[in-house]
Amino acid sequence: MPVLVVGSLGLDTLTTPFGQVKEVLGGTTSYFALAASMYTDVQVVAVVGTDFPEEYRRVLDGRRIDLQGIQVREGKTFRWSGEYRFDMNLAQTLDTQLNVFADFHPRLPEEYRSTRYVFLANIHPALQLEVVSQVHRPKLVVMDSMNFWIEHSKASLTEVMRRSDVVLLNDAEVRQFAETPNLISGARHILSLGPRAVVVKKGEHGALLVSKEDGVFVAPAYPQEEVRDPTGAGDSFAGGVIGYLASRDDVSPQAMRRAIIHGCAVASFTVEDFSVRRLERLSSSEVRERYTLFRNLTQFTDEELGVGISQPPTPKS
Numbered sequence: 274m275p276v277l278v279v280g281s282l283g284l285d286t287l288t289t290p291f292g293q294v295k296e297v298l299g300g301t302t303s304y305f306a307l308a309a310s311m312y313t314d315v316q317v318v319a320v321v322g323t324d325f326p327e328e329y330r331r332v333l334d335g336r337r338i339d340l341q342g343i344q345v346r347e348g349k350t351f352r353w354s355g356e357y358r359f360d361m362n363l364a365q366t367l368d369t370q371l372n373v374f375a376d377f378h379p380r381l382p383e384e385y386r387s388t389r390y391v392f393l394a395n396i397h398p399a400l401q402l403e404v405v406s407q408v409h410r411p412k413l414v415v416m417d418s419m420n421f422w423i424e425h426s427k428a429s430l431t432e433v434m435r436r437s438d439v440v441l442l443n444d445a446e447v448r449q450f451a452e453t454p455n456l457i458s459g460a461r462h463i464l465s466l467g468p469r470a471v472v473v474k475k476g477e478h479g480a481l482l483v484s485k486e487d488g489v490f491v492a493p494a495y496p497q498e499e500v501r502d503p504t505g506a507g508d509s510f511a512g513g514v515i516g517y518l519a520s521r522d523d524v525s526p527q528a529m530r531r532a533i534i535h536g537c538a539v540a541s542f543t544v545e546d547f548s549v550r551r552l553e554r555l556s557s558s559e560v561r562e563r564y565t566l567f568r569n570l571t572q573f574t575d576e577e578l579g580v581g582i583s584q585p586p587t588p589k590s
């Protein structure tokens with residue numbers, strides 16, 4: 274089954290403790306599409322200006338990625354500039370130039386409207402609602418967002434959550450949205466609005482899946498020592514999760530658990546290099562290998578009761 278993604282596509286200038294790159298391929302859809310295309314066909318709806326480099330279009334074009342939903346508008350492409358210092362979980366936005374993205378209204382090509390797996394990447398919630406109103410009977414709608422929309426457009430963001438099956442947010446966003454310091458109660462608050470599941474992304478600490486059918490599932494992050502650029506980790510996580518589910522056409526609780534691990538595995542590759550470079554040269558056998566490593570990260574065996582556990586003294590009668 275194909276996956277549809279709607280979001281930003283642009284040029285990023287990124288600074289991390291390991292270097293700087295200028296005007297490289299970025300935007301939520303490029304990370305998502307490259308990650309999800311490891312699993313299935315991807316349809317992209319986004320906008321670029323006439324200055325969008327042909328070589329970047331070719332990076333996406335060479336995969337199982339359909340680009341007919343990309344609008345080309347007279348003007349400049351969306352640009353974002355960010356910096357990471359010592360704490361690589363925290364991106365500091367230095368500059369955002371919306372350019373042609375400022376007037377973006379997603380228009381889905383006719384054949385995308387019946388796509389059953391939909392990812393609403395981080396864009397204005399009103400635009401996410403425009404997407405939802407254009408798709409016919411999707412099986413799984415997953416949404417992402419950010420602190421800016423929680424602060425400035427909470428009502429329409431809440432409406433997007435009501436109309437989504439899965440809400441994907443990072444830990445700080447869950448706390449901010451639910452106005453509680455506790456992630457589990459924050460996730461439960463979001464579940465009470467309607468979605469089946471909430472996925473809490475915790476950067477280098479993995480992810481939590483809180484769902485109505487399956488309770489809480491905890492996924493570790495791969496203990497990655499080679500983090501050069503964390504940009505796009507969240508979007509490639511989403512690409513791994515939804516790409517996997519769509520490739521199996523299965524949204525059962527067990528498939529959701531496996532999907533989360535796929536998301537963690539793909540995202541752990543993204544951060545190894547700047548921009549989408551690592552995703553460009555990623556193979557499915559590498560993803561499979563890392564997926565199996567995740568099992569070992571959390572597996573442990575039972576021991577006979579009492580061994581290694583100090584027993585309370587037996588009361589004397």
Ligand code: AMP
Nearest residue numbers: 281299300301353395504505506507508
């Ligand atoms: P992530 O690191 O997964 O949160 O996403 C990084 C991508 O989000 C970068 O490639 C940016 O181009 C893109 N981005 C940054 N700010 C925005 C914004 N306000 N709206 C849409 N996309 C954005």
